[in-house]
Amino acid sequence: MNMKIKNSIITSMYNRSQYALEVIDKLFFPSLLNNSSLDTEVIILDDASPMKDETRELVDKYLPKLKRKFKRVVFKRNPSNLGFAGSFNKGINMAKGKTLFIVNDDIYLPENTVTTLTNTLYENKSFGLVGPIVNERDVVSYQYCKQAPKISSYSKNEMNKIEDFASLARKIMKGKRIEVDFVSGFCFVGFSSLIKKAGGFDLAFLNGGHEDTDLSMKIKKYHKIIVNPEVFVSHGGIHGGHVSLNQQRLKRHYNEVRNLILLSKKWGYVLGVTHQLKIFIRWIGFNTVSSLFEKELKHKK
Secondary structure, three states, X not given: OOOOOOEEEEEEEOOOOHHHHHHHHHHHHHHHHOOOOOOXXXXXXXXXXXXXXXXXXXXXXXXXXXXXXXXXXXXXEOOOOOHHHHHHHHHHHHOOOOEEEEEOOOEEOOOOHHHHHHHHHOOOXXXXXXXXXXXXXXXXXXXXXXXXXXXOOOOHHHHHHHHHHHHHHHHHOOOOOEEOXXXXXXXXXXXXXXXXXXXXXXXOOOOOOOHHHHHHHHHHOOOEEEEEEEEEEEEOEOOEOOOOHHHHHHHHHHHHHHHHHHHHHHHOHHHHHHHHHHHHHHHOOOOOHHHHHHHHHHHHO
């Protein structure tokens, strides 16, 4: 039977350091293989990485395994650097799935992450985008869970810590769904029709943030933005998250400020100021899923 593609996993990589390649090799690809499904396609875009040959070699290492475990696997190198918004939009336009699983390449996906997060979309017709909880404070969203472990190496024991915490989250947060203002672009799922109708990511936002906030705002006009706290995704390697962006730190921070100004012009300065205030409050540890997690953890004991 010729099974149709139901879900499209899309990632974009930009590698200019050996560390960025190491994170993909040790975390992303192995965990992606543990989330395989024969009704799912994988679209991998190389956004004109300076380390072109090394990136190609790494992808080639995993392509045979990926092709055995997924319905369709596509790898394309962009002729020029398109940035986060442009590269992911290219993947979105290539995708054949009814749902789109947008994901960074510096994460570890515990088993069943893709299936569980995708299935959440179908629970309620009002759901537009769904994201997981995460161990990286710098995503500056409600999704940050301070109780979640971070890795100090790529050993089996460290990976087991991630899987164990994912199991704990499934247990103590079972059935909870939380409506939020936006989901972070490191990992989320949405219906292809909605994301394409919204025009995908706005190309005016340069690498550095708020592309995800802007997309959430567009979707939120008609649908709810949801966090499923049963699903935990580990973000970053042994030195933390935003591996690709942190290869050019000064450029990243400049773009963060520029993009916030753009977001404010587009959606109103009240929203811009409010959003920045929320970012600060969440960065120092308040108004995140951490408090709910702590409450449920005590309740279950």
